[in-house]
Amino acid sequence: MTDLVLESLELAAENIDDIVPPVYKSYFDRCPGSEALMSHIDNLVRGKMLDEVLRLVMKESYEGEQQYLDFEVNNHKLAYSVEPHMYGNLLAALRDVIRDAAGDGWTDAHEQAWDDRIALLTSEITART
Template sequence: MNADLIEQSLELAAERCEDLTPLVYARLFADHPEMEALFWDDKNWAIRGEMLAQVFSAILDFIGERLYASTLIQTEVITHAGYDVPPDVFAIFFSTVAATLKDVVGGDWTPAIDQAWTKLLADLDYYVTHPNQAETVGVTV
C-alpha cells in the first residue's frame, strides 16, 4: 500500500469538499437504507461527523505508525454489532468512504490511487473480519 497516494487522495478531496459527511452518508443510506434508521437521534449530524472523523483518523494511523487503528477497528466492529450493524455493513463503510472520495477527486483519481485504496480496503477488512484481538496479536497486513 502506498501511504502517500492515500494521503494525496484525502488532500485532494479536502481541497474540493469542505465536508464529506453528507456525501458519504447519502451514499451509505442509498446503498443500505436500513442503516439510516440507526441515526434517528442524530438531528445535527454530530454523530455522523464524529464517526467519519474517526474513520479518517484511523486510516491515517493505519497507513502510518499503526499505533491504534487495527485495535480501534476491531473494537468498533463489536460496538457497532450492539447497534445492529453487522460486520459486513461495518466493512462497507470504508469502501463507501473510498467511493465518495473517488467521486469528489474525479479525474485526479489515478489508477495508482485506486490500487492503493484497493489494497488499503483489503487490509482494513482483515481487522473487520477478525475482531478478536487475541487472534491478531502481532499480525501486520
C-alpha cells in the first residue's frame, strides 16, 4: 500500500521548488527560541538537516534508526541545547508546508497519516531527550 506521507511529499514536490526556506520560516514562527538557536546556521546546513528530517519522516518504522536517533538527539541536546518540544514543532511546521504545497490533492487521510507519523517519530525522539 502507498505510504500517504510519501504520496503527500510527491504531491507537494510538483508545486514547490525549494521547501527549505518555507519550512524554516514556518518553524521559527511556531517555535520561539528556535530561530536564535539556528541563527548561525546557513542554508546549506539547514538543507542538510531538513534532508535528514525528511528521510526519517518517510520511514514507516524506526527499528533501523535506533543508533542514529541516539546519536542525533543526544548531540542536539548537549551541543546545540535543543529542547524536547522543539522537535514536535519542527515536524508540525514541515507538515503545514507540505499541506499547503499539496493543495487540492491533500485529503483527511494525508492529515491522519502525518498525525500518526509525527506521533511515532516524536515518541522515539522524546524518549531520548
